[in-house]
Amino acid sequence: MQTEKTADAAPGHAANGKREQGAERKFKQLVHDLTVLLRHSTDVETVMLYWINKEREYFVLETKTTRCRHTMFQDRVAFSDLYLNDYKNIKEPVQLEVGNHVNGDKLTHYFNEVPVRYLNLLPFNNNGETIALTVMESKNGSFGSGQEEAMAVYMNALGNLLQTYLELNDLADNQNQWIDYELKLKNMYERLDGISLMDRTVNEMQDLVGKGGVSLLCRGMNDWHNVLSSRTGINLPPIGLKVEENTIAWDALSRGEPVHSIHFNANPKRISPREPMSRGASLAIPILVEDRRQAVILINAENPLVFSEATKHKMINLSRIASLRLAALLKSEDMGADFMVNEYSAFKPELLEKTIDSELHRCATFPDAKIWLGFITIANLSALRTKLRLEELKSMQKYLISGLNPQKSGINGYLAGHSDYVYAFIMQSDGEEPVSTWLNHIQHEFKEPVTLGENRVRIEFISGFTALTASMKNSYQALREAKASLAAAMKQ
Numbered sequence: 001m002q003t004e005k006t007a008d009a010a011p012g013h014a015a016n017g018k019r020e021q022g023a024e025r026k027f028k029q030l031v032h033d034l035t036v037l038l039r040h041s042t043d044v045e046t047v048m049l050y051w052i053n054k055e056r057e058y059f060v061l062e063t064k065t066t067r068c069r070h071t072m073f074q075d076r077v078a079f080s081d082l083y084l085n086d087y088k089n090i091k092e093p094v095q096l097e098v099g100n101h102v103n104g105d106k107l108t109h110y111f112n113e114v115p116v117r118y119l120n121l122l123p124f125n126n127n128g129e130t131i132a133l134t135v136m137e138s139k140n141g142s143f144g145s146g147q148e149e150a151m152a153v154y155m156n157a158l159g160n161l162l163q164t165y166l167e168l169n170d171l172a173d174n175q176n177q178w179i180d181y182e183l184k185l186k187n188m189y190e191r192l193d194g195i196s197l198m199d200r201t202v203n204e205m206q207d208l209v210g211k212g213g214v215s216l217l218c219r220g221m222n223d224w225h226n227v228l229s230s231r232t233g234i235n236l237p238p239i240g241l242k243v244e245e246n247t248i249a250w251d252a253l254s255r256g257e258p259v260h261s262i263h264f265n266a267n268p269k270r271i272s273p274r275e276p277m278s279r280g281a282s283l284a285i286p287i288l289v290e291d292r293r294q295a296v297i298l299i300n301a302e303n304p305l306v307f308s309e310a311t312k313h314k315m316i317n318l319s320r321i322a323s324l325r326l327a328a329l330l331k332s333e334d335m336g337a338d339f340m341v342n343e344y345s346a347f348k349p350e351l352l353e354k355t356i357d358s359e360l361h362r363c364a365t366f367p368d369a370k371i372w373l374g375f376i377t378i379a380n381l382s383a384l385r386t387k388l389r390l391e392e393l394k395s396m397q398k399y400l401i402s403g404l405n406p407q408k409s410g411i412n413g414y415l416a417g418h419s420d421y422v423y424a425f426i427m428q429s430d431g432e433e434p435v436s437t438w439l440n441h442i443q444h445e446f447k448e449p450v451t452l453g454e455n456r457v458r459i460e461f462i463s464g465f466t467a468l469t470a471s472m473k474n475s476y477q478a479l480r481e482a483k484a485s486l487a488a489a490m491k492q
Contacts, residue, residue: 374465
């Protein structure tokens with residue numbers, strides 16, 4: 001269904017893209033024409049216009065015009081490699097003399113010899129910051145009144161041209177962003193099940209964040225956990241990480257309303273003190289159904305300015321639509337229950353599939369992330385079934401979900417139901433073998449018999465697992481490999 005939506009939207013986006021490209025080409029051509037007029041009207045040898053990229057620390061050549069032969073100009077030059085570095089913050093025109101202020105060897109765009117003696121630098125200032133330098137290279141150091149007037153007219157025309165271009169771009173951006181937002185709203189009204197709806201919400205919001213990430217937090221295994229990440233997000237909390245007190249997500253759950261906070265010195269935390277470094281700002285929005293907290297959407301942006309009032313309104317509105325859609329999907333008797341988990345408080349297998357697909361998508365971009373997928377079951381199940389009543393077996397499954405929680409062994413992950421007495425697990429860890437750590441913890445926790453009703457029974461486990469890799473096409477293939485690993489362990 002998503003593919004169809006993308007296809008429907010493609011012609012409009014393509015048309016917008018062509019218009020933007022056309023406007024940019026015309027802008028560049030006008031800037032070039034201005035520099036040509038400046039060179040001819042002032043009778044200089046060469047004119048160049050450089051943009052100053054202070055974030056990446058290099059000069060970007062916008063255009064050049066010269067009457068000299070044997071020249072070659074670099075498109076991008078690092079600050080440290082160009083003599084203009086000492087003049088990138090000037091506010092008034094400056095004249096330099098070759099051999100006195102600048103070594104001729106620094107003019108590397110000339111090959112055989114340097115045919116100019118004077119360099120005139122014209123700064124272009126915007127909001128008090130020098131963002132561009134026009135370099136005029138000439139044999140003569142003095143200009144007549146007509147030439148000085150041409151220089152002044154050039155700078156005024158360049159300023160007006162740039163300002164008009166920026167204003168038109170802003171208008172186009174404002175128009176396009178609301179068109180895109182309408183498409184997002186339309187996508188939210190597709191016929192989806194509850195888990196697919198949450199997955200859609202997370203990834204639609206990612207488009208509004210830019211450099212950042214979106215996570216879905218849900219209740220299961222008797223706690224709140226991060227269970228799903230956006231497919232293109234960065235700096236996300238690990239899968240399975242438990243929500244702790246005094247965090248942004250906890251505040252949103254407690255209040256039942258959105259909480260926005262800027263991170264200073266990596267505080268406040270989004271979910272837990274054990275999460276990656278918190279940067280920028282975060283917005284946590286609870287998903288409420290009949291006043292019950294069913295989920296939390298956690299959005300983080302490295303640039304705090306992303307969370308303008310308009311963007312926050314979009315995000316909160318998308319969450320509100322998700323809440324209404326979820327309420328329509330849940331039966332009245334289910335509204336008081338957690339819709340992401342089964343009767344034993346393990347997360348549903350459909351959620352696990354979405355998590356796997358999302359993490360497989362991220363594997364190609366973030367190959368260092370270590371995600372483990374597997375299955376665990378009871379090795380002595382036949383003996384337990386003959387000894388325990390049906391009620392005791394159900395009680396045992398609830399007990400197992402709590403006892404097998406990866407968080408208890410310090411591993412980020414969660415359990416999902418698969419079939420009776422067989423549970424899937426997904427874990428994320430910086431260590432090479434978090435599953436071994438978890439299994440050792442389980443062996444220690446269940447070394448003594450467990451009391452179930454009137455019986456004390458010993459529970460033994462067997463498991464098989466695999467690591468998610470970029471070579472896996474989808475969750476079906478990943479789960480199939482994990483099942484094969486369990487089957488091999490059971491044969492042994």
